[in-house]
């Protein structure tokens with residue numbers, strides 16, 4: 001119970017851990033035959049490691065880290081296309097800082113900036129739009145990436161650009177959606193998941209019903225959870241309760257922030273600006289049907305794919321995903337088949353300072369989390 | 382970038398465009414109220430919101446704001462967000 005002192009309410013944490021242990025015992029879960037719960041969101045992965053929840057829960061509970069870190073699932077080709085756009089004369093390329101260190105085949109955006117491209121980190125797409133207002137002689141491109149938490153922000157920004165008639169602003173849209181890869185994982189005959197912890201802030205936007213298929217079609221429990229350690233423990237218990245009672249439902253542990261039907265303004269803006277692509281490539285997972293968004297023709301003036309002829313909109317772009325770099329096990333880690341330390345590159349060729357794979361780039365990536373908190377653990381053991 | 386951060390709405394900067402000033406951990410930054418505004422933007426003065434990349438995405442109460450901020454500080458995400466806000470400001474001023 002070494003970490004329990006860090007909980008703001010250690011008594012509540014202890015009580016939850018005891019109830020989780022009782023449920024796990026009752027279900028006959030052991031280290032050799034665990035109940036496997038996938039936390040979909042990278043923020044949850046980070047929190048689980050930060051608080052050592054995977055060590056604190058009964059040994060019959062195993063956390064499987066899901067694909068919910070948008071930076072981690074970004075294929076090299078997307079980074080290459082960003083660089084291609086950024087190197088055009090007159091372009092100011094703007095991005096969230098998280099994407100700067102993701103390796104592409106010609107290096108990262110940081111390397112491209114060092115070679116002279118005008119690449120700027122922004123906090124918000126609104127910053128990019130403001131840059132366009134202030135620099136009318138430049139083309140300002142925003143790299144739109146992320147799940148449904150960031151998608152409304154680019155949709156609302158494009159609507160604002162259209163209203164104001166700002167012609168030198170466009171978005172390179174690489175937004176992706178959470179539910180579709182979950183379906184792919186569930187359809188994989190090798191995948192042995194018993195339940196899910198659903199993302200909190202994504203669900204704040206889309207509500208809880210997009211997960212209905214997980215319970216209805218696949219018979220697995222899913223509980224949408226907050227980010228505090230007690231939220232996560234409570235949610236694990238709710239998943240176990242469902243399993244023990246032979247139920248599978250979508251439950252909302254984070255109702256204080258997540259409305260059942262999501263955020264109507266955000267959903268309307270997303271529906272207005274974006275449509276689904278037939279498929280989109282995920283690093284480690286390959287092409288997934290209907291898992292990516294593109295800008296509707298009505299907003300083509302703000303679509304960097306149309307403006308620069310790159311990405312999924314480009315004629316003659318290769319149909320098949322590129323194979324991963326040599327020695328990189330990102331795909332196996334991402335699908336829960338391998339733990340990060342088992343990757344031959346982990347801590348050798350691949351560290352947060354010099355990431356080989358994207359799972360090492362963001363603090364929400366499983367490999368970075370193992371690396372960041374694994375050292376402290378090894379010392380404590 | 383995936384986790385929102387609590388901020389308190391302290392001023393309305395452009396009512397027509399639904400823009401406001403929010404204070405996040407002592408740092409002031411312009412945000413859009415579009416996702417959460419229902420009546421007049423002024424009604425939201427003093428309220429807390431979860432802010433995602435410059436957009437107030439959900440109204441929360443002060444206690445939830447404090448709890449969320451504590452969790453984000455533990456994770457280092459609060460610091461990351463504040464650094465991203467500073468980077469955005471630098472980009473606008475042409476300091477890349």
Ligand code: SF4
Pocket residue numbers: 327328329330331333340343344345346347350356357358359360367
């Ligand atoms: S250690 Fe690096 S290369 Fe190996 S799976 Fe993790 S991110 Fe990929």
